[in-house]
Amino acid sequence: FFFCCVHVKYSVSCEPKYPTVVPAADFDPDRDAARIETAIKTKGVDEQTIIDVLTKRTYAQRREIAFAYERRAKKDMITALKGALSGSLEAVILGLMKSTSQYDASEIRGSIKGLGTDEETLIEILCSRSNEELVDIKKVYKELFKTDLQKDVKGDTSGNFAKLLLALVETKRAEPSAIVDYEKIDEDARALYDAGVKIKGTDVATWISIMSERSVPHLQKVFQRYKSYSPYDMQESIVKEVKGDLQKSFLVLAQCFENKQLFFAKRLNEAMKSKGAKEKIVTRIIVSRCEVDLKKIGCEYKTNFGQSLQKTVLEHTKGDYQKVLLSLCGPEE
Structure with missing residues (x-):
């Protein structure tokens, strides 16, 4: 069977981890x-x-x-x-037999190579992963499927939507810096306003370069500053300026820059409460984040929806699928 080893270099910019699945102590x-x-x-x-x-x-x-x-x-x-x-339990257990980056790479591949593109999955993964995660995903994608992620994304999407995803896959995002550059923050906020709300039409290229190349802490400050130029906040501006998959992608990026775990909490809530619970989404988020930040996603869930993620899982799933999800979510805090 195939397992590929991914060596992750931890640097200062690595996001802190809040996993629900941690190494078992008396492991044999x-x-x-x-x-x-x-x-x-x-x-x-x-x-x-x-x-x-x-x-x-x-x-x-x-x-x-x-x-x-x-x-x-x-x-x-x-x-x-x-x-x-079989069924949902099989999907979760087989997902757990892959590393996080193998799992993400397989999900991306499935969203591209299936019948018609599953844009929702593609957007969720590419727009919510950190630079380090994307670097690993690209490497693993090449190992697993003998082709470049860029090539597959390019062959399956088009227009500005493709340009944005490709810019993210290029992983040119700056590392967070200890120095806050207020001049650059102001310049970027102004550029986002000038390229969108201020003019007729939208200069999408400017939005793409700023949102795919600046560090997350920098962008958080840019979005704050943006409000002093625009009558709308960044998310409202995105809704006004662009449509379709491009709009969805920019919105996921903006939400993840502001609070990534809240973004996932909302996705889980929507997926579980929608008619015919969208199991695929629930499975993907819980499997891909259980060794990353699922504990923090659970905290955001409780804060925003007034009940625990575990309780929602109990209400909206059943059988072995429910048991496996509850086990991965860990005990209620």
Whole structure:
């Protein structure tokens, strides 16, 4: 089976992590592999044990379990899990068997290579990931699919929407700096206003370069300053100035610059409460963020929606899918 190792260089600019899934303390891969093997062989499959083991281990630990399983059972654990599970539970468990960047890369690939483009997924991932995350995603994408992410995005999108996504994929965003450049903040705020609300039509190229190349702390201050030039805040301006997928992308960027975890909390709330709960979105956010910032997303959720993420999961999902999500969300704070 295929696992690719991604070495992440941690620098000052790495965002702080607020994971709900942390390394298990008394970790024994052989013991876990034996438990998984028994659970798979049990008549009717013991899903609960599979959930208990795999949601309480990090990706690095799950990898060790998979190696131990292969030594033990002489077969590939991912294939065995695929054969034993189905539906939403299978989607979550197989997602957990990938690293965060492998998972993101696979989701992007699926959104591009399926029937018609799933723009929503493409926008959510490319517009919400940090520079470091995007660098890793590009690397893993190339390893997994033997082609460049840029090439696939270019072949599947067009116009200004394509230009914005490609600018993000180029990962030219500046690193956060300890020095606050007020002159540059004012200049960028003014440029965003001059390129949009002030004129007839929109100079999209200026918006793209500022929003894809400046650091997040800088952009937060630019958006504050922007209000002194424009009668509308940045999000209102985006809605007035551009339409369609380009508008959606700029909005996701603006929301993530202001408060990324709140953006995900709102996405989860919308997806769970919409008719026919949008499971794909719920699965993607919880799987991709459980080792990143799901704890903080949960806090934002409670603050903004008056009840915990766990309670909403209980109300809007059922069965093994509910159990696996609750386990990944961790206990209520």
